């Protein structure tokens with residue numbers, strides 16, 4: 072195969088999938104109550120996009136997602152730095168982290184509702200809790216794997232802890248933080264959506280629940296696509312950020328090329 | 331004037347089994363201000379450890395370390411460049427740590443890097459540099475802090491002979507200009523005979539100072555092959571009595 076020709080395989084496989092999906096629906100192998108053909112999803116999508124409701128749902132969820140992620144980054148990174156710096160803090164906090172991490176975070180939902188009630192606060196809170204753990208553990212791992220020699224170097228030139236933090240710790244931890252963010256991004260979305268499923272009066276998750284209850288399968292699929300596009304967009308933004316931060320790195324594929 | 335005085339310095343390291351390994355065993359030495367002082371000794375005898383003690387990066391088990399220096403800087407055995415900084419950023423790093431960054435810092439760094447033949451590479455990141463280039467940045471980073479005590483841990487060991495000679499001469503030139511004190515660790519007798527005023531010969535662990543030989547040759551020391559041979563011969567004569575085997 073020509074080099075680069077593999078890329079077209081993605082297009083071909085997705086195209087085939089859509090065509091088969093359409094044919095399956097047209098041949099009426101599955102009931103239209105369960106699955107809408109892509110053509111219908113597209114038509115419904117066009118009407119929904121023209122209406123304000125989809126956009127207000129998206130805006131509502133996106134805002135909650137952004138808030139949840141911001142809280143998770145600040146909280147997760149701060150706690151990660153704290154337990155990375157202090158053994159005492161690590162041993163004091165770690166049992167809680169281990170236990171909460173072992174729980175499927177969804178089970179915290181009833182508790183969240185009990186404490187703050189159904190609504191925006193609950194949506195943000197669940198998203199933030201779910202997203203902070205991968206960010207926290209990644210930050211901690213980043214601090215643990217800092218080069219001791221770099222710290223020695225800085226100290227030998229008389230650097231204060233502040234300068235060491237700014238010039239050694241931050242650049243060393245940021246790549247870890249970003250990979251934590253990559254996971255945290257999805258978790259934040261899951262948390263917000265689940266909370267919206269439970270109860271809300273607005274938002275993508277709420278609307279999807281409602282559409283399903285009314286058997287509006289095609290509209291549901293439209294929302295599904297919107298969620299996917301939104302999450303992919305956030306991922307892409309993160310990727311750009313990662314590229315900017317990691318500009319100094321040698322070609323990341325060099326090591327495994329030709330393997 | 332004394333720049334450095336070590337008195338009965340003992341250094342133990344905890345071992346894996348819980349035992350303690352005595353690395354330095356009552357090391358005493360004195361370095362005069364402005365002196366080019368070198369140390370040779372077998373691998374693992376504690377030369378890097380000794381420099382760490384002088385730098386204050388480690389504390390001796392017992393004994394005293396007195397440093398008379400306003401500012402000290404270390405040229406590390408491995409270049410230790412920060413991979414996320416450019417050549418210029420790394421060269422400035424020592425000054426940044428010491429709070430010495432001012433408007434003058436960057437032009438001074440650029441001038442020194444140019445002098446070291448790195449002007450083409452100031453905006454590159456370390457992974458694109460050869461070992462010799464990295465080592466020059468390591469040296470520039472320390473020199474830019476204008477130390478009056480410069481510790482150098484086998485700084486030129488990884489270089490080809492021509493580059494090594496260039497850097498040795500650069501170092502001597504700067505040393506003449508600025509008059510700082512140098513403590514230079516090396517495995518090469520020929521090198522220290524070319525550079526140093528004194529050669530301290532260290533034993534194997536537990537390490538003591540076997541003796542300190544004065545090189546006593548006029549400067550500038552010749553750089554022809556014959557002269558080098560004569561230098562090496564001279565250094566070996568000086569240090570022979572301290573070695574059971576050669577370094």
Ligand SMILES: Nc1ncnc2c1ncn2[C@@H]1O[C@H](COP(=O)(O)OP(=O)(O)OP(=O)(O)O)[C@@H](O)[C@H]1O
Nearest residue numbers: 343344353371372373374375376377378379380407
């Ligand atoms: N942090 C440490 N913990 C335990 N042992 C150490 C530590 N640092 C050094 N040592 C031991 O001290 C001894 C001296 O080490 P050092 O690095 O000072 O040797 P060196 O003379 O610089 O060797 P080389 O010429 O190979 O660089 C070695 O046996 C080493 O294993």
Ligand SMILES: [Mg+2]
Nearest residue numbers: 377378407483
């Ligand atoms: Mg060493």
